[in-house]
Amino acid sequence: MRTGTCVILTVDAESGFFGDKVIPPSKMIHGEVEGERFGFARIMDVCESRGFKATFFLDVLEQRWFGDEIRLIALSIHRRGHDVQLHTHPIWAYGRWKMTDFTFEEQARIIEEGCEVIRSWLGRCPVADRAGSFAADRNTLKALRENGILIDSSLCHGYRGCKLSSLFPSKNRMGFSEGVIEIPATVFTELKLGPYKRYRCLDINACSLKELIKVVKLAEKGGLRFVVVCLHSFSFLRWDKGMNRFLPNGGELRKFERFLGFLREEDVEVITMEECSRRLRDESVSRMGVDRVPHTGYLRTLMRAFKHFNRSWKNRIFAVSSAAAFLSLIALVIKAILAYVR
Incomplete structure (x- = not known):
């Protein structure tokens, strides 16, 4: 039975660095291992097997380094009916890793370039953005508004480097600031000790299956409107210390399959950021919903710590x-x- 809580599956699709070494899209986005792919396409396969679509926050400025390969990734996602939105790690085009390293004017130019790249590839502009490493601030929101982007999903309460928490006192509830709707990455408390609370992002790799399911159930029970689940294009991979040898991570893949199986069995509604923007465009801020922070408890945290x-x-x-x-x-x-x- 549907409760009014929607799950949004979000994937940060990006390449990376290890020191000065560039880890290319073939590894970090495609997830190529011995002729098989465990990256973004495998994520789409799993989602489609359950009848779901995901939102891919694609770091399109990587096209400055990797050229047409990033465009083809965007087209592949789009043609399969999944959602392509903007992800911004400015390092690829502007020499610094975090959006918060830039002024408002600079951030506006970065986002403008990203929007134009997506528009030229897909024939439409993005409606949502996530700053790389959740490193967003007030200037980021102003820059999004300047470029006509309705939704930001860079708030992750308790995440080091995210500078949005002071703007949004709620942890998981939608917020509104600088003309932009904030749909946070969902967090939960794994430990409580008096006034101390330790928060954790609802990330496929960072959570156990029991934690993922528990958070969704508690969010539904508490009336939280959106549950934002985080993955990366490389979530189904593992690698050695030097990031030279990559292998499939079958355990993480099976966990994701079982989590989506739970969502399907419980008839939980799964939507994309694009669908979310359509639903929110004509709504007033007063309908942002309640704030709930699920608590999974000490025992689940301990079990995960031993397992990992x-x-x-x-x-x-x-x-x-x-x-x-x-x-x-x-x-x-x-x-x-x-x-x-x-």
Whole structure:
């Protein structure tokens, strides 16, 4: 049964750098591994198998480096009925990585170029933008308005480098500032300790399947209007420390398949940013909805930390410290029992 909560599947489609080494679209967007592709096309395959479409925030300024290859990626996404919107990592054309490194006038020019590139390729301008690394500020919103872009999706509460949190006191609720609608990347709390809360982005690679499902269920129960799920074009890949050897990440692929299976079984509505813009264009700001921040709890966080123990130092610290605390508690209980018996 549909509850009024819509899920938006968003994919940041981009190449990258490792130090001074460029990691090209063949790896980071196409996801080529031994003759197979595990990148953006595989994401579309999985979505289509469940009857869904995704929004691809494509870093079109990469065409300055990689030429027609980026245009062909945009056309492939568009022709299959998925949604192409603007993603901005200015490093490819303007020498600096983050939008927040630029003035309003400079950001306006960057976004204008991105809009013109998409218009020339697809015959229409984008309606939504996401700043690379969520690095957006007030000037970014002004620059989007200057270029006629209705929606921004760069707010990710608690994400280092995102400078929008002060403009939007809500975490997950839509907001409105500088003439632009903000549809945040959905966050949830994984830990609470008194006033302290640790937030996590609803990212396929950063969350367990149980967390993904729990957040959607709690968002529906709480009346959150949009749940924005984040992926990257390389979400189904893993690589060595030097980013020289790439391999498929079957576990992440299966997790995504199972998550979409859950959305289909529960009849959760999945829409694109393009569809979202059509629905919102004539609505008043008063209909932005409620703000809800789902809480998944300590046990789910601990289970993920152990499962992904080797993935990051944060997981290792959390898992080891939790285990140490648990063993210390057992030792105290045993000591108390022995003292009582004596």
